[in-house]
Amino acid sequence: MSIKVEGLTYSYGHQNVLDSVEIQLQRKSFTGIIGPNGCGKSTLLKCIYRVLKPQIGTIWLEDKLLNSYSVKESSKYISVMAQHNSYQFDFKVKDIVMMGRAPHKRLLERDTLKDYQIVEKALESVNMLEFSEREFATLSGGEQQRVLLARALAQDARTLILDEPTNHLDITYQLQLMRILKKQDITIFAAMHDLNIAAMYCDYLYIMKAGRVIAQGETQKILTPERIFEVYQVESQIVQDRNGKLHILFTGDQLK
Numbered sequence: 001m002s003i004k005v006e007g008l009t010y011s012y013g014h015q016n017v018l019d020s021v022e023i024q025l026q027r028k029s030f031t032g033i034i035g036p037n038g039c040g041k042s043t044l045l046k047c048i049y050r051v052l053k054p055q056i057g058t059i060w061l062e063d064k065l066l067n068s069y070s071v072k073e074s075s076k077y078i079s080v081m082a083q084h085n086s087y088q089f090d091f092k093v094k095d096i097v098m099m100g101r102a103p104h105k106r107l108l109e110r111d112t113l114k115d116y117q118i119v120e121k122a123l124e125s126v127n128m129l130e131f132s133e134r135e136f137a138t139l140s141g142g143e144q145q146r147v148l149l150a151r152a153l154a155q156d157a158r159t160l161i162l163d164e165p166t167n168h169l170d171i172t173y174q175l176q177l178m179r180i181l182k183k184q185d186i187t188i189f190a191a192m193h194d195l196n197i198a199a200m201y202c203d204y205l206y207i208m209k210a211g212r213v214i215a216q217g218e219t220q221k222i223l224t225p226e227r228i229f230e231v232y233q234v235e236s237q238i239v240q241d242r243n244g245k246l247h248i249l250f251t252g253d254q255l256k
């Protein structure tokens with residue numbers, strides 16, 4: 001088990017946002033988490049990547065309690081691509097990606113040939129190698145997104161957490177990013193808004209509503225028009241293409 005979450009409850013002040021959430025990520029699986037705006041997806045991910053401290057519940061990483069690791073140590077196991085807002089980092093692209101190597105280094109340790117090779121490979125995998133020398137702040141939102149993915153890949157962790165990874169990307173790059181992710185031989189846990197992208201690429205899904213997980217399992221089995229209606233109040237049909245991938249057709253925009 002790469003990550004296991006047990007009975008996770010989280011409140012911002014008096015607002016209870018996560019209620020007894022249970023998650024188990026199978027090693028090397030691609031697991032998505034879907035649910036409407038504000039249902040608690042990012043809060044859950046932040047508890048896993050240690051920006052927030054759960055008030056109740058336990059998180060296990062590689063069969064040890066997450067909080068028994070130092071933050072640097074857990075960063076060797078979990079890399080993160082958080083929700084992207086346009087950043088004004090005053091760094092070159094290659095320097096941003098090199099930051100992904102930090103958990104593997106001692107303080108002030110110099111970058112090695114291996115680090116440079118990993119950075120180059122990560123940039124290549126997101127088609128951004130030719131942007132290496134560009135100032136990060138001058139890139140478009142989608143280009144920045146791909147560089148941040150390269151940074152997360154350069155971290156070389158066994159588990160990658162992504163918060164809405166395809167935000168800002170046009171359809172070509174959405175599909176490209178999902179294909180890049182799919183090729184990684186690691187565990188991926190991603191909050192997703194686009195149900196069609198989730199349906200096409202996720203092996204497993206967790207469906208959240210108002211801070212609770214209401215369904216979980218293999219995408220093909222649990223993604224149904226009834227569940228979509230229950231969570232989003234939108235009618236849909238689900239069809240399978242000739243490659244067996246699911247596609248959701250939203251058949252009415254009648255919010256009830």
Ligand SMILES: Nc1ncnc2c1ncn2[C@@H]1O[C@H](COP(=O)(O)OP(=O)(O)OP(=O)(O)O)[C@@H](O)[C@H]1O
Nearest residue numbers: 012015017035036037038039040041042043044191
């Ligand atoms: N720092 C905060 N302080 C107070 N409330 C917060 C904070 N962050 C999030 N919330 C609230 O917690 C709830 C869950 O937010 P969260 O960002 O986890 O949801 P989400 O499912 O990721 O939403 P979205 O799909 O819109 O990104 C929302 O009602 C939000 O307003």
